[in-house]
Amino acid sequence: MKKVYIETYGCQMNVNDTEVIFSILAKDGYVRTETMEEADLIMANTCSIRDNAEQRIWGRIELFNQVRRRREGTVVGIVGCMAERLKDRLLDTHKVDLVVGPDAYRSLPRLLKAITPDSPQIDVLLSRDETYADISPVRTDRNGVSAFISIMRGCNNVCSYCVVPYTRGAERSRDPHSIVREACDVFRQGYREVTLLGQNVDSYLWKSEEETVDFAELLRRVASVDPRLRVRFATSHPKDISDAVIETMAAHDNICKHIHLPVQSGSSRMLEKMRRKYDREWYLERVARIRSVIPECGLTTDVIAGFSSETEEDHAGTLSLMEEVGFDWAFMFAYSERPGTLAARKYPDDVPPEVKNRRLNEIIALQNRKSLERYRHQVGRRLTVLVEGPSKRDPDQLCGRASNNMMCVFPGGGHGTGEYVDVLVRDCTSATLICDLA
Ligand code: 5AD
Ligand code: SF4
Numbered sequence: 001m002k003k004v005y006i007e008t009y010g011c012q013m014n015v016n017d018t019e020v021i022f023s024i025l026a027k028d029g030y031v032r033t034e035t036m037e038e039a040d041l042i043m044a045n046t047c048s049i050r051d052n053a054e055q056r057i058w059g060r061i062e063l064f065n066q067v068r069r070r071r072e073g074t075v076v077g078i079v080g081c082m083a084e085r086l087k088d089r090l091l092d093t094h095k096v097d098l099v100v101g102p103d104a105y106r107s108l109p110r111l112l113k114a115i116t117p118d119s120p121q122i123d124v125l126l127s128r129d130e131t132y133a134d135i136s137p138v139r140t141d142r143n144g145v146s147a148f149i150s151i152m153r154g155c156n157n158v159c160s161y162c163v164v165p166y167t168r169g170a171e172r173s174r175d176p177h178s179i180v181r182e183a184c185d186v187f188r189q190g191y192r193e194v195t196l197l198g199q200n201v202d203s204y205l206w207k208s209e210e211e212t213v214d215f216a217e218l219l220r221r222v223a224s225v226d227p228r229l230r231v232r233f234a235t236s237h238p239k240d241i242s243d244a245v246i247e248t249m250a251a252h253d254n255i256c257k258h259i260h261l262p263v264q265s266g267s268s269r270m271l272e273k274m275r276r277k278y279d280r281e282w283y284l285e286r287v288a289r290i291r292s293v294i295p296e297c298g299l300t301t302d303v304i305a306g307f308s309s310e311t312e313e314d315h316a317g318t319l320s321l322m323e324e325v326g327f328d329w330a331f332m333f334a335y336s337e338r339p340g341t342l343a344a345r346k347y348p349d350d351v352p353p354e355v356k357n358r359r360l361n362e363i364i365a366l367q368n369r370k371s372l373e374r375y376r377h378q379v380g381r382r383l384t385v386l387v388e389g390p391s392k393r394d395p396d397q398l399c400g401r402a403s404n405n406m407m408c409v410f411p412g413g414g415h416g417t418g419e420y421v422d423v424l425v426r427d428c429t430s431a432t433l434i435c436d437l438a
Pocket of ligand 1: 161162262302303304335336337
């Protein structure tokens with residue numbers, strides 16, 4: 001039996017891809033290990049979204065090579081987005097034996113057999129139809145409660161700053177029957193929550209001779225698997241999120257009331273340059289619509305500070321939008337120019353680093369204040385939480401998320417992982433609700 005060790009970086013889609021890779025390699029006789037030193041195959045499933053994500057991987061490659069020098073025959077593999085972006089350039093370092101892009105994981109067994117010290121292997125072909133629909137991912141989460149199901153791959157939105165369309169290829173949707181089957185399987189295995197994953201779930205579309213299934217219909221089908229199975233999804237796109245999706249969420253108790261809706265900027269001029277295909281007003285209208293149909297809906301976002309030519313006025317637009325919407329939480333980044341993107345070709349990365357960082361810090365400070373406000377707003381409320389397990393800080397307490405995606409901690413009281421528990425919110429921080437059993 002050969003042993004494989006994989007480190008996963010980047011988004012939830014990568015976490016799910018690692019599970020697909022484990023499944024493919026298990027059929028080829030590999031067992032999983034969590035100890036790099038004993039592995040025959042050491043891999044990193046990588047991310048290229050910002051330069052610092054890639055810099056981190058270069059550090060890991062050095063470390064993998066220390067193990068490779070100590071144990072002759074150990075194979076070092078780079079898979080995922082950075083493999084797709086850098087291709088042969090990774091092999092040229094002589095520190096990597098295997099380079100495989102996100103659509104080529106089925107060729108891993110063949111490539112592994114062909115590797116010799118003098119012939120590293122590479123497959124970075126992108127596909128128009130690969131969705132790994134027939135592969136049951138080996139779940140790597142530890143709680144056994146919440147599973148990722150990928151519903152589509154790739155991306156057709158060419159946001160000017162973003163490398164993803166180049167690393168993950170064109171968008172394709174997965175057969176809805178295989179998605180529902182996977183949801184049934186994980187439910188039977190004891191999972192109580194699925195997160196449907198796609199770069200832009202709102203553009204999910206399956207067409208066959210018998211049927212056309214859009215994202216609203218897919219959500220309805222997955223929600224109908226069992227009322228005890230909660231459904232989440234990510235990521236939504238403000239230009240595509242439809243009234244039908246919002247209404248489907250409202251109509252099913254087991255579809256979680258949380259939308260991750262990346263805004264990127266509050267300035268319409270920046271949004272245009274980012275090629276987001278919506279403006280500030282459109283975004284605010286979508287938020288108003290969500291809140292009128294689902295008043296208690298959790299809303300989170302992504303924000304980029306210091307995109308090309310961003311002025312103080314553009315930046316003030318981002319701050320005022322964040323003030324107005326009041327997100328529960330946000331992922332906030334300084335703009336990082338990515339080679340090959342439209343922005344890298346057309347728009348100079350001309351906001352000085354210290355200005356970017358100052359703006360980013362202002363964005364973070366505002367969001368911290370807003371998060372605390374949003375969490376405080378929940379104090380006194382009664383919420384239903386799906387127990388994920390003991391709290392990390394205090395093992396006598398349990399933790400789990402409410403429908404709106406807020407993390408809750410509460411006394412155990414004989415409850416266990418995978419149960420639904422009603423709690424009363426007593427207090428909070430800007431990232432956790434502190435609760436009593438209701
Ligand atoms: N620089 C900074 N942040 C980026 N993101 C995507 N590309 C870049 C980039 N070049 C952010 C966006 C996206 C999130 C996943 O990462 O906010 O929504
Ligand atoms: Fe990173 Fe984007 Fe690739 Fe996910 S899709 S791993 S976030 S570059």
